[in-house]
Amino acid sequence: MPAAPPSSPDLASDPLRYDVVVIGSGPAAGMVVSGLKGSGKRVAAVDRRRFGGTCALRGCSPKKVLLNAAKAVDFARRADGVLVSGGARVGLDWPRLHAFQESFTEPVPPSRLEQFRDAGADCYAGAARFTGPDSLAVEGEQGNGAVTLRFDQVAIAVGSVPAPLDVPGEELLIHSDEFLAAADMPARVVIVGGGYIGLEFAHALLRADRQVTIVETGRHLLSPFDSHLADRLAERTRGLGARFECRAKLTGIERVADGSLAATAEREDGELLRFLCDAVLHAAGRVPAVKALDCDAAGIDWDEKGIAVTERLVSVSHPRAFAAGDCVGLGHPMLTPVAEAHGKAVLRTLLTGDPTAPDVSPLPSATFTEPEMAAVGLTVEQADEQGVAYRLIEADLGTKGTFRKLCEPCVGYRMLLEPKGGRLLGVHLLGPGMAELINLFAVALRHDLTLSDLAAIPLAFPTVAKEVVEDAAGKA
Numbered sequence: 454m455p456a457a458p459p460s461s462p463d464l465a466s467d468p469l470r471y472d473v474v475v476i477g478s479g480p481a482a483g484m485v486v487s488g489l490k491g492s493g494k495r496v497a498a499v500d501r502r503r504f505g506g507t508c509a510l511r512g513c514s515p516k517k518v519l520l521n522a523a524k525a526v527d528f529a530r531r532a533d534g535v536l537v538s539g540g541a542r543v544g545l546d547w548p549r550l551h552a553f554q555e556s557f558t559e560p561v562p563p564s565r566l567e568q569f570r571d572a573g574a575d576c577y578a579g580a581a582r583f584t585g586p587d588s589l590a591v592e593g594e595q596g597n598g599a600v601t602l603r604f605d606q607v608a609i610a611v612g613s614v615p616a617p618l619d620v621p622g623e624e625l626l627i628h629s630d631e632f633l634a635a636a637d638m639p640a641r642v643v644i645v646g647g648g649y650i651g652l653e654f655a656h657a658l659l660r661a662d663r664q665v666t667i668v669e670t671g672r673h674l675l676s677p678f679d680s681h682l683a684d685r686l687a688e689r690t691r692g693l694g695a696r697f698e699c700r701a702k703l704t705g706i707e708r709v710a711d712g713s714l715a716a717t718a719e720r721e722d723g724e725l726l727r728f729l730c731d732a733v734l735h736a737a738g739r740v741p742a743v744k745a746l747d748c749d750a751a752g753i754d755w756d757e758k759g760i761a762v763t764e765r766l767v768s769v770s771h772p773r774a775f776a777a778g779d780c781v782g783l784g785h786p787m788l789t790p791v792a793e794a795h796g797k798a799v800l801r802t803l804l805t806g807d808p809t810a811p812d813v814s815p816l817p818s819a820t821f822t823e824p825e826m827a828a829v830g831l832t833v834e835q836a837d838e839q840g841v842a843y844r845l846i847e848a849d850l851g852t853k854g855t856f857r858k859l860c861e862p863c864v865g866y867r868m869l870l871e872p873k874g875g876r877l878l879g880v881h882l883l884g885p886g887m888a889e890l891i892n893l894f895a896v897a898l899r900h901d902l903t904l905s906d907l908a909a910i911p912l913a914f915p916t917v918a919k920e921v922v923e924d925a926a927g928k929a
């Protein structure tokens with residue numbers, strides 16, 4: 454990789470002038486800042502919240518602790534009388550797991566700052582706002598005045614925020630940040646949105662014996678996933694006590710006389726719904742956090758989809774501006790592996806001067822419900838829309854030995870294969886352990902493997918992987 458020229462000599466005379474300013478400190482920014490170590494460039498990183506980003510502080514990591522606890526409870530309960538006794542009495546210990554979550558989140562800000570400083574970056578705590586094509590102001594967090602940084606290049610990695618819902622009483626909603634940080638779980642929760650956050654948090658709440666109602670505008674829950682498997686997961690979730698209202702949209706929230714909240718929604722057919730509850734959780738999608746950046750001042754094009762960039766993540770209107778992660782307006786999924794891949798691409802561009810496209814295909818993803826839903830590649834709906842020919846194989850694996858031993862009947866897969874040759878086009882899995890297993894299928898898609906190629910590998914036994922691969926290879 455050719456080395457980019459080191460910082461120009463005049464930069465050294467102005468302490469607030471940088472070769473590269475990175476806005477954000479999440480997974481996308483982390484890739485850029487760490488990778489610039491030793492490049493000779495003067496680098497600054499800015500974040501308006503504690504350094505570390507959404508995934509490590511308010512998303513994937515604390516959420517996974519909560520979901521692991523929910524899985525432990527569920528396993529004990531479903532194995533009660535079969536593998537263990539007293540399992541039905543096992544419950545979620547919110548204060549303890551909350552403290553355990555903090556053992557992961559609290560070290561993040563100091564360690565991220567150390568990592569950035571070790572990479573040679575100056576770190577600024579405050580909200581960034583562009584003031585010109587090569588300058589931005591960082592508003593001090595605690596009433597400190599603004600400082601103006603000048604840059605040659607800027608990497609925008611500001612992530613996303615919950616989408617505005619524009620309903621009366623919107624200020625009464627709680628967001629995932631507050632939910633994960635709360636000292637206790639509310640007793641009756643209405644969840645607005647049946648996507649990733651909605652289903653994952655519902656699964657945690659249900660294992661904590663809370664009352665859950667999900668209001669979802671779509672026909673199915675978890676729309677990025679296979680709709681048949683999503684319906685099976687919905688059934689399983691209903692069996693845990695959840696109520697679903699699909700094809701219904703939140704219309705408002707109000708506080709009622711006894712201090713409870715009333716959430717109202719309207720069904721597609723016009724029927725009005727009203728739910729009394731203690732909390733209404735926003736799980737209705739996120740939007741890029743670009744509005745507050747005042748990109749217009751820098752001539753950086755943006756819209757509600759995010760920063761307008763080329764496929765190589767270069768701003769369409771400012772050749773020295775790049776974007777990475779959730780704030781990129783390319784419609785890529787808002788996931789940590791995507792943010793990391795974007796960050797790596799922007800880093801390479803900064804180091805080589807040669808704009809680089811991110812490597813985001815194939816992209817496995819999972820919801821950490823119990824059972825888990827996981828997918829990589831095309832869904833049936835996408836293949837149909839794109840006119841891609843495929844052969845579908847599917848199975849319910851609930852009675853197979855591996856899953857009976859886990860006492861979990863809600864297990865299955867659907868796979869799309871090339872009609873000739875059998876190359877895998879899409880893999881959709883539902884069951885315990887599937888979030889790990891999907892990575893094996895991502896390797897298979899990446900390297901154009903067939904199910905017989907996978908089945909020829911002597912996989913460890915007895916495992917979920919071997920059970921699924923052998924069953925599918927037998928049907929292929």
Ligand SMILES: Cc1cc2nc3c(=O)[nH]c(=O)nc-3n(C[C@H](O)[C@H](O)[C@H](O)COP(=O)(O)OP(=O)(O)OC[C@H]3O[C@@H](n4cnc5c(N)ncnc54)[C@H](O)[C@@H]3O)c2cc1C
Pocket residue numbers: 476477478479480481482499500501502503504505506507508509511512513514516579580581582610611612613629630650742745746777778779780787788789790792
């Ligand atoms: C509850 C929840 C659970 C999730 N679980 C998963 C999961 O299991 N797996 C997965 O792959 N993804 C998950 N995600 C998504 C994942 O967290 C994001 O895709 C990822 O964090 C995006 O990284 P990023 O670097 O683009 O942005 P972020 O991590 O959001 O970082 C952006 C940073 O920019 C800062 N910032 C914003 N505006 C400004 C400004 N004007 N000035 C200065 N700083 C600013 C923010 O404070 C933030 O620290 C989850 C998200 C949530 C909310």
Ligand SMILES: NC(=O)c1ccc[n+]([C@@H]2O[C@H](COP(=O)([O-])OP(=O)(O)OC[C@H]3O[C@@H](n4cnc5c(N)ncnc54)[C@H](O)[C@@H]3O)[C@@H](O)[C@H]2O)c1
Pocket residue numbers: 618645646647648649650651653668669670671674675676701702703735736737738739786787788818819820821
């Ligand atoms: N396991 C994971 O990888 C994971 C977990 C959590 C979050 N995330 C990321 O965070 C993003 C945000 O999560 P999310 O669950 O908020 O978004 P989402 O896009 O997954 O789901 C939002 C859901 O809300 C519905 N909706 C939108 N407006 C509504 C309204 N007014 N009333 C009722 N329903 C409405 C949508 O139809 C959709 O099904 C996800 O898209 C994902 O990229 C990933």
